[in-house]
Amino acid sequence: MDNFAQAGxxxxxxxxxxxxxxxxxxxxxxxxxxxxxxxNGCARAVTFFERAVAAPSPRIQGKPxxxxxxxxxxxxxxxxxxxxxLAGLGTEVFGMRAVMNLAESSRAALDHMNSNGFMRNIxxxxxxxxxxxxxxxxxxxxxxxxxxxxxxxxxxxxxxxxEIWNTETMFDQNTSQREIVYLGGRDLDTSxxxxxxxxxxxxxxxxxxxxxxxxxxxxxxxxxxxLHAPEIAGIATADLEQLAQRLLAAKYAVVAWAAGPLxxxxxxxxxxxxxxxxxxxxxxxxxxxLPLGGSDGDTSANQxxxxxxxxxxxxxxxxxxPDFDPYIYAADRQLQSGEADALFWVSTFNPxxxxxxxxxxxxxxxxxxxxxxxxxxxxxxxGTPGIDHKGIMFRSDNVVALPLQQLRSSNLPxxxxxxxxxxxxxxxxxx
Amino acid sequence: xxxxxxxxxxxxxxxGIDGKIMDIFVRDGRIVEKPRDGERIDQxxxxxxxxxxxxxxxxxxxxGGGKVNIARTMLPEDHRHDPAAHSDxxxxxxxxxxxxxxxxxxxxxxxxxxxxxxxxxxPMNARQAHLEMGDTxxxxxxxxxxxxxxxxxxxxxxxxxxxxxxxxxxxxxxxASQGIGIKVVNAGxxxxxxxxxxxxxxxxxxxxxxxxxxxxxxxxxxxxxELGVPHPLHVHGNNLGVxxxxxxxxxxxxxxxxxxxxxxxxxxxxYGTEGDRKFSSGAARIAEAINKQxxxxxxxxxxxxxxxxxxxxxxxxxxxxxxxxxxxxSVCMDIECDAGCGVVPFKYKDQNFVNALQWAIGLEIFLLxxxxxxxFLTTDHPNGAPFTSYPHLIKxxxxxxxxxxxxxxxxxxxxKMSTLASIDREYSLYEIAIMTRAGAAKLVGLHDRGHLGVGxxxxxxxxxxxxxxxxxxxxxxxxFKDGQLIVKDGNIxxxxxxxxxxxxxxxxxxxEKEIKQYFDKYLTIKMDHMKVSNDEIEGDGRGKVIVQECKxxxxxxx
Numbered sequence: 011m012d013n014f015a016q017a018g019x020x021x022x023x024x025x026x027x028x029x030x031x032x033x034x035x036x037x038x039x040x041x042x043x044x045x046x047x048x049x050n051g052c053a054r055a056v057t058f059f060e061r062a063v064a065a066p067s068p069r070i071q072g073k074p075x076x077x078x079x080x081x082x083x084x085x086x087x088x089x090x091x092x093x094x095x096l097a098g099l100g101t102e103v104f105g106m107r108a109v110m111n112l113a114e115s116s117r118a119a120l121d122h123m124n125s126n127g128f129m130r131n132i133x134x135x136x137x138x139x140x141x142x143x144x145x146x147x148x149x150x151x152x153x154x155x156x157x158x159x160x161x162x163x164x165x166x167x168x169x170x171x172x173e174i175w176n177t178e179t180m181f182d183q184n185t186s187q188r189e190i191v192y193l194g195g196r197d198l199d200t201s202x203x204x205x206x207x208x209x210x211x212x213x214x215x216x217x218x219x220x221x222x223x224x225x226x227x228x229x230x231x232x233x234x235x236x237l238h239a240p241e242i243a244g245i246a247t248a249d250l251e252q253l254a255q256r257l258l259a260a261k262y263a264v265v266a267w268a269a270g271p272l273x274x275x276x277x278x279x280x281x282x283x284x285x286x287x288x289x290x291x292x293x294x295x296x297x298x299x300l301p302l303g304g305s306d307g308d309t310s311a312n313q314x315x316x317x318x319x320x321x322x323x324x325x326x327x328x329x330x331x332p333d334f335d336p337y338i339y340a341a342d343r344q345l346q347s348g349e350a351d352a353l354f355w356v357s358t359f360n361p362x363x364x365x366x367x368x369x370x371x372x373x374x375x376x377x378x379x380x381x382x383x384x385x386x387x388x389x390x391x392x393g394t395p396g397i398d399h400k401g402i403m404f405r406s407d408n409v410v411a412l413p414l415q416q417l418r419s420s421n422l423p424x425x426x427x428x429x430x431x432x433x434x435x436x437x438x439x440x441x
Numbered sequence: 442x443x444x445x446x447x448x449x450x451x452x453x454x455x456x457g458i459d460g461k462i463m464d465i466f467v468r469d470g471r472i473v474e475k476p477r478d479g480e481r482i483d484q485x486x487x488x489x490x491x492x493x494x495x496x497x498x499x500x501x502x503x504x505g506g507g508k509v510n511i512a513r514t515m516l517p518e519d520h521r522h523d524p525a526a527h528s529d530x531x532x533x534x535x536x537x538x539x540x541x542x543x544x545x546x547x548x549x550x551x552x553x554x555x556x557x558x559x560x561x562x563x564p565m566n567a568r569q570a571h572l573e574m575g576d577t578x579x580x581x582x583x584x585x586x587x588x589x590x591x592x593x594x595x596x597x598x599x600x601x602x603x604x605x606x607x608x609x610x611x612x613x614x615x616x617a618s619q620g621i622g623i624k625v626v627n628a629g630x631x632x633x634x635x636x637x638x639x640x641x642x643x644x645x646x647x648x649x650x651x652x653x654x655x656x657x658x659x660x661x662x663x664x665x666x667e668l669g670v671p672h673p674l675h676v677h678g679n680n681l682g683v684x685x686x687x688x689x690x691x692x693x694x695x696x697x698x699x700x701x702x703x704x705x706x707x708x709x710x711x712y713g714t715e716g717d718r719k720f721s722s723g724a725a726r727i728a729e730a731i732n733k734q735x736x737x738x739x740x741x742x743x744x745x746x747x748x749x750x751x752x753x754x755x756x757x758x759x760x761x762x763x764x765x766x767x768x769x770x771s772v773c774m775d776i777e778c779d780a781g782c783g784v785v786p787f788k789y790k791d792q793n794f795v796n797a798l799q800w801a802i803g804l805e806i807f808l809l810x811x812x813x814x815x816x817f818l819t820t821d822h823p824n825g826a827p828f829t830s831y832p833h834l835i836k837x838x839x840x841x842x843x844x845x846x847x848x849x850x851x852x853x854x855x856x857k858m859s860t861l862a863s864i865d866r867e868y869s870l871y872e873i874a875i876m877t878r879a880g881a882a883k884l885v886g887l888h889d890r891g892h893l894g895v896g897x898x899x900x901x902x903x904x905x906x907x908x909x910x911x912x913x914x915x916x917x918x919x920x921f922k923d924g925q926l927i928v929k930d931g932n933i934x935x936x937x938x939x940x941x942x943x944x945x946x947x948x949x950x951x952x953e954k955e956i957k958q959y960f961d962k963y964l965t966i967k968m969d970h971m972k973v974s975n976d977e978i979e980g981d982g983r984g985k986v987i988v989q990e991c992k993x994x995x996x997x998x999x
């Protein structure tokens with residue numbers, strides 16, 4: 011058992027800050043519980059782990075309050091609400107289970123802070139399905155990586171280090187020969203795609219909002235259509251033809267995207283073109299899609315919601331049973347239309363993800379370092395999973411769930427404890 | 442608390458009791474001897490005229506893990522038809538083809554089931570499988586860990602490592618995944634698909650490793666046997682759904698050279714190539730082989746007509762079948778140098794020649810296999826049909842007239858290709874109790890379940906004996922779980938959480954050195970992070986890990 015009161019070094023720490031969930035970090039703790047990343051941290055991991063220990067008091071209307079009072083006030087707001095909205099949902103599996111319980115007890119709607127991006131993938135999964143792979147397969151098999159609309163590194167900083175330029179693979183591949191292609195986007199930082207021996211990646215740049223055309227053209231070429239246009243969004247058709255041939259000739263091509271950065275209308279159709287071109291390649295050789303990006307528990311929120319209710323995000327218990335509607339239950343829409351009459355915002359990993367401006371009573375269960383432009387009615391600081399308490403989290407590839415460790419002792423309650431107490435208070439009030 | 446169940450008609454095949462009127466006494470969750478005269482009975486249930494069996498056990502049902510949750514996520518249109526509302530006792534959810542975890546637990550219990558086993562726990566996804574099973578109330582759970590297409594196992598085989606090392610790795614995998622058995626899916630085939638092989642017959646080599654499915658099956662069947670794991674190697678055969686695969690299945694039976702082997706959803710592996718459409722029933726040959734080879738058992742994987750979804754580790758087959766999906770969509774995945782998965786929604790139609798014949802083939806197998814201790818009632822939920830159709834399936838087995846009426850309404854060409862109507866057999870209540878209780882418990886290795894003897898866990902189901910067996914089995918009068926009344930008249934009256942059954946065969950911990958090296962060199966997570974701890978299953982205070990007894994490690998058998 012760790013003695014959290016003492017300074018110490020913890021190895022094999024899992025970092026929950028992005029969807030890669032690197033689990034090889036070494037973190038040092040001082041006797042006050044401050045953490046320092048000693049090995050294998052990226053800049054985002056350092057920011058995440060090295061925030062100074064803080065345990066502010068809960069606040070009601072900006073005034074310090076005891077935890078019990080804050081819980082009672084939150085329960086009161088929830089009890090009065092006719093259409094409460096539980097949003098943000100930046101938490102891990104156990105926190106999300108508590109969210110689902112509370113949503114059911116209070117007939118609330120549910121939405122995650124990353125849904126605008128994530129729903130692009132969900133739409134595709136529900137409309138046509140897809141063919142994807144996971145990180146260890148990429149690490150051992152990929153010979154051609156095509157990255158659509160992102161540099162990956164800004165969303166998953168260690169991706170190239172861990173899955174592309176790893177020195178050994180199971181199948182005796184010389185990884186420095188791996189081919190990297192960036193397709194779409196402007197001014198991407200493609201330096202991580204340079205091979206260890208200095209070979210530059212291929213970069214076919216275009217404006218973000220022209221990506222749909224480029225990906226559609228690539229899919230057309232892969233299924234054998236001829237294109238008469240000499241260029242698509244500034245990319246020579248001949249280059250795309252050549253890329254299609256490389257994809258069809260590769261032994262294990264991986265086409266990666268991050269749903270978040272594809273921020274243009276109906277980007278789900280572009281995700282679908284990516285996944286359908288992958289399926290087309292698989293008619294003759296092997297290839298797979300790879301959804302990247304994410305976190306703040308987005309994959310975990312969707313997974314837990316799916317097994318407990320049957321549905322992923324943008325879900326509601328308003329009808330007393332789970333109801334899924336990606337349009338109706340979008341948090342922004344519910345707030346803007348005035349349908350939601352109380353907002354309960356969860357962000358336990360990231361103090362910068364504060365709630366959207368809303369004219370309804372607002373309760374925040376947040377990281378201890380949160381600062382607000384507009385003070386919420388109730389603020390309850392909660393522990394950070396993977397630092398202050400244990401947890402379980404899903405990777406962006408949707409398969410591997412890893413344990414998050416506790417790294418120090420903390421006076422902050424867990425999200426689960428707070429939500430459970432609110433649910434109890436709600437039930438007592440009903441009786 | 443002493444409970445007396447008075448005067449019921451008992452079917453307890455583990456003790457040879459076939460419809461005998463007896464009293465059963467329950468104390469502290471267990472079945473106990475008749476108490477001394479004068480001892481106070483706290484509660485008595487008069488079961489005169491009622492049928493009493495142990496709680497039913499589903500030995501193969503996809504209730505938790507990645508592919509099941511993909512199926513849920515993919516099918517909002519299916520859930521919408523079957524919402525399950527929040528009640529004072531039960532949490533909300535949804536049902537039909539792939540229910541939410543809580544609804545699955547409630548509905549199993551409402552049909553008198555008290556245990557279900559997830560047959561495809563990918564070790565790399567075991568944590569998710571246990572999380573989902575942990576959110577499945579009412580019933581006991583457990584899982585079979587999948588091996589056979591994982592690169593570490595194939596590397597060990599290719600390097601001709603000693604069987605003892607393989608056994609240690611198999612035992613380590615069971616422990617790390619908190620499993621109760623080992624499953625192999627399309628032996629070596631999921632791996633071969635990653636090298637772009639599209640079929641892998643029993644003696645075909647993996648293009649990279651040079652290993653054949655026959656070697657995989659034999660090595661794993663032997664490992665499971667030598668480790669003393671009660672549940673024989675659980676095998677989803679090669680060439681699922683392919684006309685002519687009856688040969689592969691028969692060769693697989695012979696290929697394990699006498700080691701115990703369980704062939705799952707064997708209906709999907711019993712197809713011939715006769716007739717105009719080159720698709721015919723291999724049921725008679727399969728049944729004959731099972732009747733002869735006492736080391737073989739099977740569950741049927743019956744299909745029933747209607748909408749469902751197929752969720753399988755057999756990505757090679759699922760990619761092949763994706764075009765037949767209805768609604769037309771599919772998910773396939775390569776997974777972590779460990780396995781794969783494929784999810785394809787499917788609608789079985791009674792006027793479709795292939796589907797109608799699949800239906801008949803499943804029933805032919807049920808009826809032609811003589812020994813009910815070696816054939817098990819499954820639909821491979823949800824692949825052949827949702828588990829909620831079990832009462833209907835039981836009626837098909839117990840009622841020849843009903844069965845033949847159904848058969849007469851099917852696609853006519855399919856009728857011509859089946860001998861079903863000529864089979865007179867009707868299953869008895871005793872045989873149903875074997876298939877769904879005593880036999881299943883014995884097969885899975887649940888030493889204190891599936892029977893009503895003194896010392897057994899008091900998982901008990903009480904039915905009204907009515908001629909319409911579907912009505913009888915869909916709504917028991919009472920269901921007791923560990924001695925507590927959980928269902929009355931087909932409705933939940935108390936919510937319990939059930940336990941997770943595991944085995945912990947002995948192994949040499951030295952194997953971890955090799956496994957750790959493999960993880961550190963090639964994979965993207967630490968070995969220790971793959972292991973699912975007891976604490977993760979029990980930590981929330983409602984789950985519980987039960988370690989069932991292994992037979993002890995055997996000396997080398999070959």
